[in-house]
Amino acid sequence: MFDVNKIRKDFPILSRQVNGKPLVYFDNAATSQTPQQVIDVIVDYYSNYNANIHRGVHTLSQEATDKYEAARLTIQQHFNAKHAYEIILTSGTTHSINLVANGFATLLQKGDELIVSALEHHSNIVPWQMLCEKTGAILKVIPMTLEGELDMNVYTKLLSEKTKLVFVNHISNALGTINPIATIIKQAHQVGAAVLIDGAQACPHIKPDIQALDVDFYVTSAHKICGPTGVGMLYGKEEWLNKMQPYQGGGEMIDQVSFEKTTYAGLPHKFEAGTPNICGGIAFGAAIDYMNAIGFDQIATYEHELLEYGTKKLLEIEGLKIYGTSKNKTSVISFNVDGIHPYDVGTLLDKMGIAVRTGHHCAQPIMDFYNIPGTIRASFAFYNTKAEIDALVEGVKKAKMMLS
Incomplete structure (x- = not known):
């Protein structure tokens, strides 16, 4: 049985706080976290x-x-x-x-x-x-x-x-x-x-x-x-x-x-x-x-659930656009909010304890193709939860309200 709460206990860093808030780590595409066993x-x-x-x-x-x-x-x-x-x-x-x-x-x-x-x-x-x-x-x-x-x-x-x-x-x-x-x-x-x-x-x-x-x-x-x-x-x-x-x-x-x-x-x-x-x-x-x-089949199944859930919830935010809409994709969501620079959203999310990546992600030709300066990238791992995605969605809504 895949038990995300049990898995999360393997990762000491997931219990810390950032800016007085529980850490929500969505920068896994840059670097994943390390379990106590390693x-x-x-x-x-x-x-x-x-x-x-x-x-x-x-x-x-x-x-x-x-x-x-x-x-x-x-x-x-x-x-x-x-x-x-x-x-x-x-x-x-x-x-x-x-x-x-x-x-x-x-x-x-x-x-x-x-x-x-x-x-x-x-x-x-x-x-x-x-x-x-x-x-x-x-x-x-x-x-x-x-x-x-x-x-x-x-x-x-x-x-x-x-x-x-x-x-x-x-x-x-x-x-x-x-x-x-x-x-x-x-x-x-x-x-x-x-x-x-x-x-x-x-x-x-x-x-x-x-x-x-x-x-x-x-x-x-x-x-x-x-x-x-x-x-x-x-x-x-x-x-x-x-x-x-x-x-x-x-x-x-x-x-x-x-x-x-x-x-x-x-x-x-x-x-x-x-x-x-x-x-x-x-x-x-x-x-x-x-x-x-843990098992890569179980990891893939769970992360796909996170991807579908996160995509649905984020798209409910007015003015939010997702880049990369292939049906065959993994648990990465790159997005922007109309009229707001991705760096500004990322900075405010950090104040809420939410770690995302902003910028061109060392893939500048992709950003040039879309004619944008960069994106906000939330990348999920098998130790993330839907509750953390809810926190991200609320954080983006709050950042949008503050920056609009």
Whole structure:
């Protein structure tokens, strides 16, 4: 049985007050909160076996190495990757995307084409623009519709034998749209292109099956999935990771070093230079275990209820407009109130203890498409409640009255 009140007790921060009001945390698309079970793992690491990994013969190093590599196996099994060494632990989604973009710098020629979607976070736009400047490749864009969906007819026309790489988010962080990535991947592979999927917004809501998707690269961040900040994952098919040059040089990623020549270590260490976020990696695995114990099917069902309830209640407010109205979306509602700047609404909501995100959400092209400065974004997680949504609705009404 899914018991939200029991789940909420796992999250210490949900019991605090902000500005004298009970915290209502609706900024989950930026960073989810961390349960006590994961916090305990972090404390245990620094209290009992804090040591560098892969290098020491002493007990603490071996214990830390075992825990870190066990977390890698947990991540592999969760995403159903074929091999554990196809899981590269990074500092997060942005790092993962930049790693792939750097790796493709020697694989592209002038005139090659890359395809990006209009729904992307800046982290899945800027690294590819930089790559095009280096290589002379051409960046093409899948346009979006007023509903916040990708125009798949145009995508089909953009694909050609010149297409080398397609990169699309699984779910839009700004609108909540769930993109048809299985179709995108299949069609890209038909012209020989590789595909990178930004799963940062999907992984808190969906359990992706990497082998079933047949995706070439999949990236995400732990801090969206009840884990710590500063750690994430790059999944890459073995054949692609072997083709790519390392992103960084240094310790851990080498086989042999001399002043004449250096050879690189095998996967995954080839792409893991330097001392990693050891505690973060271990906690990443613990966060995945925590969410799997609740069950992603139950999480998805409950969050869909929150989405429907929140959408209905917010639309009852006169002058409120929701951006991103795809029928296939997750628990994100981006909206504005006529004549009022989103920042002003967000500031007043904070005074009421309600945390939302305002602005362009690192997705400025989407805001330009709608010709707006930004939105108010309420993003729900499985530990939120309908009562909290009621508080948001009343808060928006109060802000509207004060600012109109």
